[in-house]
Amino acid sequence: MKTVRVEASRSYDVIIENGGINSCGDYIGGVFKGKRLMVVSDDIVFPIYGERVIKSLEASGFTVESFVIPNGEGSKSLSRYESLLDSMLMFRMTRSDGLVALGGGVVGDLTGFAAATYQRGIEFFQLPTTLLAMVDSSVGGKTAVNLTHGKNQVGAFWQPSCVVCDPSALDTLPQEQLLCGCAEVIKYAVLGDVRLFCLLEDCMRDSSLSKSLEDIITTCVNIKRDIVHRDEFDRGGRMVLNLGHTIGHAVEALSGFRQLHGQAVAIGLVMISRAAMKRGLLPESDFDRILGLVKGFGLPYSTEYSKEELFLASLSDKKAAGDSITVVVPVAIGRTRLLRLPCSELIDWIEP
């Protein structure tokens, strides 16, 4: 078992433990003084893990309700958010009760936003079940739902009170989703950790990812923790987490969201790395290793969309502020630089 302490507007432990989901009642009971909890999950995750989570919470003395949403991004909506709040009210939840998010980033973001706003804020707990949610969305306190024409446009910063990552829960995750999480892990390695990058290269060579998952998740959570410490409310430094995302979001949007987020991030990471290499900012050998890792994990690294299409779609990304846009540029494996550019120059940084 590994524990990472996050010090933010609310401080909490992230526990990384195989089988940890079965002990969630102990972990939550250790930090939560309330008596009632509502488990929010989706219709794929709840049938697999719901029973053991509820059993563990009840064994720790909690009264437990559940709320199950359809799986997928469509559930990060204002209407689903409202029906969750209605259920909480029907369950007569008060400010001393809490929510438990059991699932991927969709469940975590929706549950966190409901927790942030119900009766002006109640505690919540994260039990992430995708690799992306373990290394990224469950930690750091960003919560949100989507509007019809914009992702994550309504949300709040609201930290969980405890996060329990159980790598063994990834055994049931479809391979495609696991790989999407790997794209975010590669992103972490490129932006801040050479050792992690080398570990991933080893995993790729001997197909030993599952053996190293606890180490990989812990390393990523540590990197995210450090970034959140420096910039909890996303005023600058936290932007490095967007490495590969400006072009990635464009690929996602152009594909009508058929291209999965992690796949799009992998493409975006390769493109911005190639642009950095061509401008002499990133050594060619580092670019070759980044491309090799993306390929080795079976992630896509190119797209059918033209430079112009990607440019126009990138400009609608919310990181564009007025006439300028900030791009995260890798300058070595483990190091990035933030560049503020006039929007018109972004096209020079798109290297399909």
Ligand SMILES: NC(=O)c1ccc[n+]([C@@H]2O[C@H](COP(=O)([O-])OP(=O)(O)OC[C@H]3O[C@@H](n4cnc5c(N)ncnc54)[C@H](O)[C@@H]3O)[C@@H](O)[C@H]2O)c1
């Ligand atoms: N809050 C943040 O900081 C942050 C950061 C990154 C991404 N996000 C958000 O996260 C969301 C994406 O999260 P995601 O990739 O986890 O997707 P997801 O929550 O949609 O999960 C992907 C699929 O895997 C299934 N699933 C989850 N765990 C499973 C398991 N253990 N076994 C079998 N099936 C399982 C789900 O039912 C779903 O169908 C996006 O909405 C994105 O905006 C938020």
